[in-house]
Amino acid sequence: MLASTLHGADWSALGAEALGHLQNLLRIDTSNPPGNEAPAAAYLERVLRAEGIPCEIIESAPGRANLFARLDGGNPRGGLILSSHLDVVPAEPELWKHPPFGGEVHDGCIWGRGAIDMKHFTINSLMTVILLKRLRLPLVRDVVFAAIADEEAGMDFGSAWLVDNRPDLLQGEYCLTEGGGATGYVGNRPLYTIQAAAKGVAWLRVSTTGAPGHGSMPHADNAVVRLGRVLARLGTRPLPFDLRPSVRTYLAGLAGVSGWRQRLALHLATVPFSSEIALRHGALGERVRALRALLRNTVSPTGLTAGHKENVIPSRASAILDGRLLPGTPVEEFLRQIRAIAREELDIEILRTIPAVVQEFESPLYDVIAQVVKEQHPGCAVVPGVLTGLTDAAQFQRLGLRTYGFAPLKIPPDFPYNRLFHGHDERIPVEGFLWGLQTLFEAVRRFCAPSAP
Numbered sequence: 001m002l003a004s005t006l007h008g009a010d011w012s013a014l015g016a017e018a019l020g021h022l023q024n025l026l027r028i029d030t031s032n033p034p035g036n037e038a039p040a041a042a043y044l045e046r047v048l049r050a051e052g053i054p055c056e057i058i059e060s061a062p063g064r065a066n067l068f069a070r071l072d073g074g075n076p077r078g079g080l081i082l083s084s085h086l087d088v089v090p091a092e093p094e095l096w097k098h099p100p101f102g103g104e105v106h107d108g109c110i111w112g113r114g115a116i117d118m119k120h121f122t123i124n125s126l127m128t129v130i131l132l133k134r135l136r137l138p139l140v141r142d143v144v145f146a147a148i149a150d151e152e153a154g155m156d157f158g159s160a161w162l163v164d165n166r167p168d169l170l171q172g173e174y175c176l177t178e179g180g181g182a183t184g185y186v187g188n189r190p191l192y193t194i195q196a197a198a199k200g201v202a203w204l205r206v207s208t209t210g211a212p213g214h215g216s217m218p219h220a221d222n223a224v225v226r227l228g229r230v231l232a233r234l235g236t237r238p239l240p241f242d243l244r245p246s247v248r249t250y251l252a253g254l255a256g257v258s259g260w261r262q263r264l265a266l267h268l269a270t271v272p273f274s275s276e277i278a279l280r281h282g283a284l285g286e287r288v289r290a291l292r293a294l295l296r297n298t299v300s301p302t303g304l305t306a307g308h309k310e311n312v313i314p315s316r317a318s319a320i321l322d323g324r325l326l327p328g329t330p331v332e333e334f335l336r337q338i339r340a341i342a343r344e345e346l347d348i349e350i351l352r353t354i355p356a357v358v359q360e361f362e363s364p365l366y367d368v369i370a371q372v373v374k375e376q377h378p379g380c381a382v383v384p385g386v387l388t389g390l391t392d393a394a395q396f397q398r399l400g401l402r403t404y405g406f407a408p409l410k411i412p413p414d415f416p417y418n419r420l421f422h423g424h425d426e427r428i429p430v431e432g433f434l435w436g437l438q439t440l441f442e443a444v445r446r447f448c449a450p451s452a453p
């Protein structure tokens with residue numbers, strides 16, 4: 001833990017202040033769809049203005065608000081952007097123990113949709129810029145607070161729109177957002193990943209065709225049956241093993257901090273013929289699903305459409321596929337892989353593609369973060385990570401921003417963090433949230449105001 005009066009700041013008062021803001025933000029329902037981030041942005045605007053920090057709210061569409069505040073360090077190009085999304089995925093209140101938009105504290109945790117994903121980071125970024133301002137620390141680069149819309153439903157009103165329409169707001173060199181920074185464990189050892197790469201997206205509609213006919217007289221040329229065969233194959237046969245350099249680096253980092261059993265399993269997982277056996281039997285715990293997905297492109301059927309009447313065999317059946325591509329995979333190659341497994345005539349329509357995030361892991365910012373995390377959590381390991389999912393980093397890279405997934409949060413070993421992500425009863429330990437505030441502040445302070453005592 002940092003000293004309680006680091007840089008003259010009183011952390012217990014700051015903690016109470018931060019917690020109050022997080023509760024208030026969780027009480028603003030920003031479920032996406034429809035998003036409606038405007039009231040949340042208005043709340044943050046009030047807080048910033050009261051501190052004398054100018055900010056700007058930009059609506060990409062009515063109610064879809066993006067907020068930016070920039071602390072001038074005389075170096076906008078070298079700026080560090082702290083970016084979070086204000087929207088959350090919808091919640092089913094009847095299945096929650098405490099209301100998803102109540103911002104209540106129970107059992108040492110703060111409950112609410114968005115507590116993990118990712119309003120805790122919105123507030124910790126907010127408190128970081130407020131604190132930099134209050135303490136008048138001499139900045140050597142700009143620090144930008146960004147709270148944006150629509151990460152959960154395609155980014156068209158958030159990061160994608162901002163990159164296309166207001167790149168000036170995103171001027172900077174580095175960005176921190178979600179994707180890493182929460183405590184994981186290898187054995188008993190705490191582990192933090194700083195995400196530096198992420199898989200890309202290819203959402204597809206695949207269709208099969210066949211002969212129409214009367215439902216009372218089954219025949220073999222049935223589009224629905226054909227599609228069923230395709231999906232059964234795609235659902236049970238993994239796409240080809242493919243070890244990319246960013247994933248190799250991640251696995252090597254993981255192996256370097258693991259015990260011998262896991263180290264062996266991780267090594268065998270990177271060899272094509274032993275990979276699946278190692279994943280299945282190699283004591284890799286709940287990481288297996290993500291590791292398997294990082295060793296190949298993947299495809300998940302997520303939707304189906306066929307037929308319009310009970311007694312008519314339709315001539316066409318379609319499915320939606322959520323395809324995820326390793327950094328460096330051309331879409332054409334991915335489509336070839338799908339066709340090879342499907343072994344049926346397929347019409348493939350590309351609905352949307354979002355490129356993977358690929359960048360160098362190493363940077364001065366990475367080093368500062370790793371150092372601060374190790375000081376803040378003695379005995380922990382820090383490795384550069386690759387994410388299976390998508391974040392705003394995919395859009396930011398179009399501007400050349402180097403974005404790391406690092407939203408610090410301290411999670412105890414027995415806490416069901418992964419299950420709560422987009423799940424019922426989403427919550428975070430209050431103590432871990434405040435640890436995140438101190439960790440983020442110290443990393444930003446050291447990187448952006450290195451001469452401060």
Ligand SMILES: [Zn+2]
Nearest residue numbers: 117118151178
């Ligand atoms: Zn998120």
